[in-house]
Amino acid sequence: MKILLEDPVKTKIWTAASLPNDNLSIENAIIMFKSRRWPLMIDPQNQANKFIKNLGKDEAECGLEVFKMSDGQLLKYLELGIQFGRWVLIENVGEEMDPALEPILLK
DSSP, X not given: OOOTTOOHHHHXXXXXXXXXXXXXXXXXXXXXXXXXXOOOOOOTTXXXXXXXXXXXXXXXXXXXXXXXXXXXTHHHHHHHHHHTTOEEEEESXXXXXXXXXXXXXXX
């Protein structure tokens, strides 16, 4: 089945960055990159984490910043990442998040 929003060149870049080459993974990546809001990825096998880190090395113009929710300076780093247009990956997010993140994620 052909996916209408699929760009074959982008798909090749994604699979080179370790995105699994199946329809579901490609559809999820398209939704992630076409959406207006920040993506939340539930990733028990760490496939999305690995994919974003690999893709960020090559595609992120201003770099990729990786932080854990337990990092005490998270809000400061997140603010700087947004200010300078960096990709930000927050790892190990639990069921509940810091309420200070809510205004950022709602935009």
